[in-house]
Amino acid sequence: MDIEKYIASGIIESYVLGIASSDEAQEVEALAAKHPEIKKEIASVRDALESYALAHQKTLPAHLKKKILNEIDKLDSGKENNRAKVIEMDTRREIGSGSSRWLAAASIALLVLSGTMNLLQFNKLNDANQKIAALESEKSVLANEFNTLKANYTQQENDLAILSNPLNKTIIMKGVEKQPDALASIYWNAETKEVFLAVNNLPKPPADKQYQLWAIVNGKPVDMGVFDVIDSLQRMSEVEAPQAFAVTLEKKGGSAAPTLEQMYLLGNI
Amino acid sequence: MNNLPRHEDTLVASLKAKDKTAISNIYDYYSPVLFGVILKIVKSEQSAEDVLQDAFVKIWKSAEMYDASKGRLFTWLINIARNTAIDHIRSKDFKKELRTESNLVYANEDTESFNTDHIGLKEIVEKLKPDNKEIIDLIYFQGYTHVEVAEKLSLPLGTVKSKVRISIRELREIIT
Numbered sequence: 001m002d003i004e005k006y007i008a009s010g011i012i013e014s015y016v017l018g019i020a021s022s023d024e025a026q027e028v029e030a031l032a033a034k035h036p037e038i039k040k041e042i043a044s045v046r047d048a049l050e051s052y053a054l055a056h057q058k059t060l061p062a063h064l065k066k067k068i069l070n071e072i073d074k075l076d077s078g079k080e081n082n083r084a085k086v087i088e089m090d091t092r093r094e095i096g097s098g099s100s101r102w103l104a105a106a107s108i109a110l111l112v113l114s115g116t117m118n119l120l121q122f123n124k125l126n127d128a129n130q131k132i133a134a135l136e137s138e139k140s141v142l143a144n145e146f147n148t149l150k151a152n153y154t155q156q157e158n159d160l161a162i163l164s165n166p167l168n169k170t171i172i173m174k175g176v177e178k179q180p181d182a183l184a185s186i187y188w189n190a191e192t193k194e195v196f197l198a199v200n201n202l203p204k205p206p207a208d209k210q211y212q213l214w215a216i217v218n219g220k221p222v223d224m225g226v227f228d229v230i231d232s233l234q235r236m237s238e239v240e241a242p243q244a245f246a247v248t249l250e251k252k253g254g255s256a257a258p259t260l261e262q263m264y265l266l267g268n269i
Numbered sequence: 270m271n272n273l274p275r276h277e278d279t280l281v282a283s284l285k286a287k288d289k290t291a292i293s294n295i296y297d298y299y300s301p302v303l304f305g306v307i308l309k310i311v312k313s314e315q316s317a318e319d320v321l322q323d324a325f326v327k328i329w330k331s332a333e334m335y336d337a338s339k340g341r342l343f344t345w346l347i348n349i350a351r352n353t354a355i356d357h358i359r360s361k362d363f364k365k366e367l368r369t370e371s372n373l374v375y376a377n378e379d380t381e382s383f384n385t386d387h388i389g390l391k392e393i394v395e396k397l398k399p400d401n402k403e404i405i406d407l408i409y410f411q412g413y414t415h416v417e418v419a420e421k422l423s424l425p426l427g428t429v430k431s432k433v434r435i436s437i438r439e440l441r442e443i444i445t
Contacts, residue, residue, distance in 0.1 A: 008434075010430045010431060010433060010434040013433050013434050013437050014415070014430075014433070016344075017408050017409060017433075018348060019408060019414050019415065029339070044441060045437055045441070046340065046341070046344055047441075047444070048437055048440040048441040048444055049409060049437070049440070050341075050343055050344065050347070051440070051444045052394070052405065052409065052440055053302050053305070053306050053347050053409075054302055055394050056302070056305035056306060056308075056309055056394075057301040057302040057304070057305040058301055058304050058305040058308055059301060060300055060301060060304045060318075060321070061314075061318070064300075064318055064321065064322075065293075065296050065297075065300070067322065068296065068321065068322050068325045069289070069292065069293060069296070071322055071325070071326060072289070072292055072325065072326060072329050073289075075326065075329065075330070076287075129330065130334075133331065133334070143414075144414060147414045147415075147416040147417070148416070150416060151415075151416045151419070151426050155426070
């Protein structure tokens with residue numbers, strides 16, 4: 001797999017920001033274990049965000065520490081009391097005699113029982129709390145996944161609106177000698193001059209190259225912008241009265257004039 | 270980061286052993302950052318104090334869930350503080366209110382909350398391009414997803430993703 005490309009996709013940032021889906025997070029962790037570059041990238045993104053957090057640090061009111069530590073003490077005191085009670089009864093065992101011995105024994109038994117019950121309840125509560133925490137994190141994972149799906153859906157809906165707009169004229173661009181099976185479609189709106197491009201079949205360009213769309217207007221090529229090989233429709237520059245559309249492979253970012261020997265697609269209106 | 274403990278391992282071990290001095294040390298080392306992060310999200314000092322307390326209770330209760338192999342203690346603490354604060358504003362329906370607030374108010378608040386003891390850190394935030402800062406703040410401090418940022422800033426989703434990357438890259442360049 002292409003590690004550089006993976007890092008450049010922005011997934012590491014999503015992972016460190018905690019907005020990657022659970023599948024993505026697992027993938028990042030698995031890859032980080034195998035590839036030191038990814039591990040390094042994670043550390044570097046994390047450092048940047050930590051510094052950003054540090055840049056916002058603020059002095060706190062002095063009384064707050066005591067208040068918070070007290071609160072934590074209170075949380076724990078329940079647990080410690082249970083233990084303390086059992087020990088206390090142990091020392092009292094020496095005092096009683098006769099029938100009070102029975103009473104003492106019975107009450108010890110009851111206290112031990114109640115202490116055990118408390119402990120059981122406490123453990124149950126702990127379990128429940130952990131389950132809640134697990135459910136909460138599951139919920140946020142699902143919410144993230146839902147948002148991704150929603151975004152995909154919106155994208156598809158937008159694409160469908162363009163495809164089904166009767167004012168859009170469809171121009172099929174077919175592969176020329178260089179790549180006979182290449183195919184892409186243009187949706188051109190004569191009223192708004194908007195141009196959308198769908199890549200149906202084009203090989204992925206090398207990393208330093210990009211495809212560029214041209215419109216032929218009055219016999220001359222007009223730059224319509226560069227594009228990537230992706231599934232969704234891409235908005236290109238607007239054009240009035242094109243006679244044809246063509247695609248060439250150019251250096252990344254595009255060229256001022258088309259390199260004709262690198263022509264991949266051509267479609268007349 | 271000169272005031273952060275060098276020996277996180279020891280701190281983690283004593284926190285997991287439910288040693289109270291661990292939580293006290295964590296408070297001393299990290300609470301100004303955690304408080305700053307929380308304040309950035311909840312906006313009011315009073316709420317931030319409450320949220321900080323909740324966050325520390327969570328840190329204490331879920332210490333055994335911290336997994337050092339998945340990241341540093343500092344990151345874990347910041348995440349607990351962020352999530353507690355984000356839960357707080359969401360539960361109180363503050364979110365809607367915040368989103369409609371003008372960003373000017375937000376920006377003004379920023380300049381007050383710097384701790385100028387830490388030379389260089391103030392510059393980090395000032396050097397960051399405003400666009401990039403806004404994107405990092407929305408995601409990092411307010412828990413927005415990519416999709417929500419795209420909606421809020423009316424940008425294509427792909428653009429948001431690449432902007433997040435560019436923003437963090439810029440942040441990295443400033444700090445190194």
